[in-house]
Amino acid sequence: MSNTIAVALAVARKDLRAEWRTRELVPALAQFVVLALVIANFGFQIDSRNAPMIAPGVLWMALVFAGLVAFGRTFAAEREQASLEAMLMTPASPVAIFAGKALAATLLLVGCEAVLLPALTLFFGTPLSVPIIAAVLLATIGMAALGCLFAAMVARVRARELLLPLLTLPLWIPFIVAGGQAVQVAMGASGTYDQALALLIDFDILFVVLTSLAARFVLDE
Amino acid sequence: MSILVANGLTHWFGSDVAIESIDLTIDTGEHMAVLGENGAGKTTLLRILATAARPTSGRLEIMGLDALRERRRLRRRIGFVAHAPGLYPALSAVENLDFFCTLHGVSRARVAEVLSVVGLSEVARRPAGQLSRGMQQRLAIARAILHEPKLLVLDEPDASLGSDGADLLTTVMRDRTVVLATHDHALANRLCQRTLVLRHGRSVGTATRLHIVQ
Numbered sequence: 001m002s003n004t005i006a007v008a009l010a011v012a013r014k015d016l017r018a019e020w021r022t023r024e025l026v027p028a029l030a031q032f033v034v035l036a037l038v039i040a041n042f043g044f045q046i047d048s049r050n051a052p053m054i055a056p057g058v059l060w061m062a063l064v065f066a067g068l069v070a071f072g073r074t075f076a077a078e079r080e081q082a083s084l085e086a087m088l089m090t091p092a093s094p095v096a097i098f099a100g101k102a103l104a105a106t107l108l109l110v111g112c113e114a115v116l117l118p119a120l121t122l123f124f125g126t127p128l129s130v131p132i133i134a135a136v137l138l139a140t141i142g143m144a145a146l147g148c149l150f151a152a153m154v155a156r157v158r159a160r161e162l163l164l165p166l167l168t169l170p171l172w173i174p175f176i177v178a179g180g181q182a183v184q185v186a187m188g189a190s191g192t193y194d195q196a197l198a199l200l201i202d203f204d205i206l207f208v209v210l211t212s213l214a215a216r217f218v219l220d221e
Numbered sequence: 222m223s224i225l226v227a228n229g230l231t232h233w234f235g236s237d238v239a240i241e242s243i244d245l246t247i248d249t250g251e252h253m254a255v256l257g258e259n260g261a262g263k264t265t266l267l268r269i270l271a272t273a274a275r276p277t278s279g280r281l282e283i284m285g286l287d288a289l290r291e292r293r294r295l296r297r298r299i300g301f302v303a304h305a306p307g308l309y310p311a312l313s314a315v316e317n318l319d320f321f322c323t324l325h326g327v328s329r330a331r332v333a334e335v336l337s338v339v340g341l342s343e344v345a346r347r348p349a350g351q352l353s354r355g356m357q358q359r360l361a362i363a364r365a366i367l368h369e370p371k372l373l374v375l376d377e378p379d380a381s382l383g384s385d386g387a388d389l390l391t392t393v394m395r396d397r398t399v400v401l402a403t404h405d406h407a408l409a410n411r412l413c414q415r416t417l418v419l420r421h422g423r424s425v426g427t428a429t430r431l432h433i434v435q
Contacts, residue, residue: 003326006323007323007324010320010323010324014309014312014316014320017311017312017316018309018311018312021311021312021348022311081305081307081308081309081310082303082304082305082306082307083307083308083309084307085273085303085307086303086307086308086321086361086364087324088273089271089272089273089296089299089301090296090321090324090325090368091293091294091296091297091324091325091326092324092325093293220292
């Protein structure tokens, strides 16, 4: 078990270090989410009355597309460098390797969210509170697990940019629905926040377990 | 004593056969070269022998273990240098090897040792992406011997090694069983006791060093 954690942490550290040095992904994602907010700001007639209804939709749209890019890169880069095979030729557990990649992708997306959430407050005038951050972070965990699994599956396929959204988006819908509801309530709309948050936790547990079980077959076969 | 026994190894890519009915036995400590034209099936065979790929059919036993079922256990004892170096260009040579030490569960003290063996100690802190192709190949060889494997599978390791490449290979192959694919007959003859020749995915036969010379 300790070896699995050590491998997962080493893989995550390696990915984050490579990203820190190349700065390929996070600046591009941050630019993308800010641009998405700017466009939404001009596209919708936003006032204090409708902001809590519109802002969550814009938030999840930006997050979903940023996530597709972030998770798509996790395994595509390994395939391009032919380094995934080198990793799999070690006795390290494919599940640990997958967990490390998913952890790094999650942290990169969290970095992107650190730009997105304050920018949302700036453009839409919506509050930035702990319940909103908690809902977004919880959704990110499950979305990262699913996104990385499908990214690993399609990495060796030529049309991976097309296939990844086709496979991933339908399974992200529960996170978008529950996360959207939680954020809407946290921004002042009516509804039950706790129920949405409990759903997010349930989905996280379900998909983290399922993707961990599937990762062995996807990576090693 | 045989370290590797293969029976009827066959691999198909769609409707194309890459290797067909390869039978092979390699003794402990033996160095075997695999020769053949481009597309003869050398890389496919080596990837199967290194447990990086599964054959479509056939049996493979390595060190007494079923190589199709016990792949993770065998990977502790197999070192593989693939066609592409498969390094992380943003990480230094040391960081690349440190990372693989964790994955293999070996001490990081091995990093300095293997860098010295492949002659990369002086560029150890340089990003792998800034190393020459030959240096990257040396780094890939260093990674393959990091965990002191008993069986070393080398896919054209001489491709960009330079003039002292054969000496380096002699050093890393010492006291190990080796399967080496190459286009260089002279190198095969110098480093290996036996040669397997592939043509269109089939074994044309094996020959000892003496036969090759003749």
